[in-house]
Amino acid sequence: MKPFVFFLILFVTLLANSYVHASPQPFNPQKIVVAGGSITEVIYALGEQQRIVGVDSSSIFPAVATTQPQIGYVRKISVEGILSLNPDIILAEADIGPKKVVEQLKRTAANLVILHENDSFWRIENKIEQIASLLQVQSKGAELAQALKVDRDALTHILEQATTKPKVLVIRSNQLMVAGADTTVNELVSIAGGKNVMASSVTNWQTISSEAALVLNPDVIITMSIGVHDQQSNSELLNAFKFSNAVKNKRVHNFDVAYLLSMGPRTPQALVELAHAFYPQAQLPDGYQYRFLKSAANSAK
Template structure:
């Protein structure tokens, strides 16, 4: 059986097309569906929630806590995982057992989405489908650059992962949210922190962000919850109605929809910018920003 190592330096030595794939990572599942090869998926992790029908696949656990038995019971001939797939002891067990495997480390970021798509298409031996999907997201990349060339100001942005019982978890450097903020032309007000970190009410008051982004399922009540928190309700963001809730998989998943999500965030940051003449959002966006999107799509 062929073996794929972790990282970007593995080589496919098998001439047999894989037919049974176990997946740990929502972006990988989404890409396989977009390639039209979902019939080969025999199991997914709990982050694989898009498209909706992916939820009907057998579960192998959470991406960071997959189980050896759960994976092997599905008899996969290929296991694909994102960079944070774990725990390490399970990966090592699967390696020792000779499972055909590839973990995406180098491509698991915003800049690496095209490479991730290309690699998955290669592993599944559907390279033409992969190239078509790569080409499909290029208008999003160009639209982002078009917005950024018109930007005259970088807003101060706070990204909140959760805000429960007064405990706010914010995005620091090394997080996908920090990468998105910077790519969209903003300044992360908690960029001096590392990874996801809790911040106190006192710190939150001092940050006084101009824009607050929070993660919800396609625009849930998270934004309203944040607006009513004592340490944010007097912030510039709340006063100017610049608190937005976006679907986590759409924005941070680093899958085919993420480049459009970054365009949407850039439109929030730079509301006076215009989108390219023939560009339009193809996927469902957060329900928090319909007016902004409508205005930009019309070019008003």
């Protein structure tokens, strides 16, 4: 073999090996736009909020998140608003929309990551670990996910003491709108050991008349509110149910929407509280404490 050919082959081989053994730098986004309140909540819980450069309007916890630049509502985001922030990555919940806007983002080669499979009560830890992995803080994610085990164990502890399932009615705090089947809250009521009285007759959220409300006789009423103003309207709303067992026995409980329904780090604790509202005689595990704040109003203090 001629020396020139030999050295040429040697050079190409060494060059190829250098590419094979090179270790690319892991992607570590520093400018994050979020479309989904639970994702924002997770990033704050991980202590990585300094990376956030924009959020959608459902990102209301903690309260300081609302001071971030806004990109619209998660189901009605603004392409221009997002791109103007020049993010390294866009993290979104499964209900990001509208569809045409999502397609526009994909055509701009924006780094869009949609957490399709993790918006459920049973996959909150998966969501936390996925976000932590994307942010290259896996150890923080594992620690936060593990911390939720105490809440899941407490929920099991309550349900082991459960007897007859209470009849539960879930209503919006500012109107006679009730939760039926095919709603997240219906699923959570079932997980917490209750029976949604509207699940067999109503799909999604529907408004009912005062006359229809009189026929219902729930054992427990759960009102859903967003902030203090919604909670203040409860007394007027509950007049429609004043003859129910729930009102007569003072078993009416208000839950902040983001606290119960976000599918973020606080949701397992919220389910413990919900189950305890269904079974007030049940004992919590020894030493168990509610650790997370229950509303954005509390986090602003």
